[in-house]
Amino acid sequence: MSTFSRITGTGSYLPPRKVTNHELAAQLAEQGIETSDEWIVERTGIHARHFAERDVPSSELGLHAARQALQAAGRAPQDIDLIIVATSTPDMVFPSTASILQHKLGANGCPAFDVQAVCSGFIYALTVADAMIRAGTARCALVVGAEVFSRILNFQDRTTCVLFGDGAGAVVLEASEQPGILASDIHADGQYRDILCVPGNVYGGGVIGEPLLHMDGQAVFKLAVGLLDKAARAALDKAGLELSDIDWLVPHQANIRIMQSTARKLHLPPERVVVTVGEHGNTSAASIPLALDHAVRSGMIQPGQRFLMEGVGGGFTWGAVIAQL
Template identity: 55%
Template structure:
């Protein structure tokens, strides 16, 4: 019988832009308050990319960190996947731009767009490549400059988002790694969280609302809590595990209330949940890999522990990954 091949994490990296925007800074430009934002979201501050920084710039810095931890050369990568909803260009893909920056040539490189679930989608695709033997070392990145599609006059959305990038290096291994991934989508919820225009659907007016994020927060919250609870159960059942088998929850960092509601349903303690939303805000596809990187680098997550990664985003899309780190 052939031995199972796993996708094992051998390196992680993260990058946050230097500019910090606090809730108090936002009080000066929209009708809001630090207390209101903290109470409803748990967010205290967010990072914003400099005017001359692009998504690829952020992705590059996170990727270099991951390569250093993995102790491999970029030429060893045989697949590069970037999850982003804010690419540098319509084409070529941000992954191709990143490939050139890293000095890799010939490895396939492409982007995935699943908004906040993008990294989990990308991780799932990378895992299939490794399991089928089509790749042995894969760079998976989640990177965003959401500030570029944020309406800074809309107090309902501008308080929520930030910029950043996270990366992981996966390697084919006979040691346990990614145990399973689960990804889903339901496009009927399109207008609850979206940007109204795009490349083929031009803005109807010069109104900034046509070109920036629009969200119906209460509706998104309700669906997100139920969906994340459901996919956690789906993931555990698929692996013959129970809630008590989990060591860590590494969730998408959208809202503290959503995170804690999910952790409570999984019967996890607060100190078993990786939380970065207070300092990072919602960085879409970058949030899960940045949280993972932080908890690995500060020593909280240890080899041999079982991690549940999960995310929920516009589309709606949602997904999970169960990992033996």
């Protein structure tokens, strides 16, 4: 009998500190950087984002989201036999944020590792967990996207610092006789690494290069829309489905313009797109599971409905997953 994997619980967490566009604009004005709520909303659709306090790492945000997902799935930490954390802002150089989260959660003993694919990280991590469950090496996986992007933002660059926020989202993925993850399609192309990157590293106790986020927004936009469309259609082909079979689009919450353009290419009406970017900003690997948890808990996505998750990120990475509850 075939083994499939299904999402049995979702969870999410945002740091308490909410920073509105007006607050951020005032902070930037003190440094001589001009922006406004109108400027940010018009270009991105973002009204606010959440920033973690200085001493709160990605694993702590992931812990809150993981506990919610476990509760929703009716599972205890001891039931988990695989932990994958998607993050570009790990707690330490090593060990993995997944290992740190594992200890905080009390799920010691199972394999735990990080996946680094930036904003596509959750899609990658979910694909890996699904493959491991199908292969029989795991039966109950915790897949987390957790980020503290506020640590790597250049607050002298108004085109990027207004976009990102901190947060975490999680799902419990379990072995099932009924299909849940229907298909996935993931890719990367390192020739585009420079259009979205943090070009710095640690050497001898100091930093070499620039440890802050750099993005060529126009290049990312032009590349993202086409690649997301291709990944979505490839995943549909693998699942044997048509666009009309998809009930919801749960995209990476990068920018409202990218999301709208992608939905138009896929012939999905705006009311079938899960949008949380307005209040969350771009939370990188956390954005898709955050949006998914919102859609499930608010009753938007109902049991049996199919949804398409997709994202692009630095690397350049991109991918899509089709699932049903």
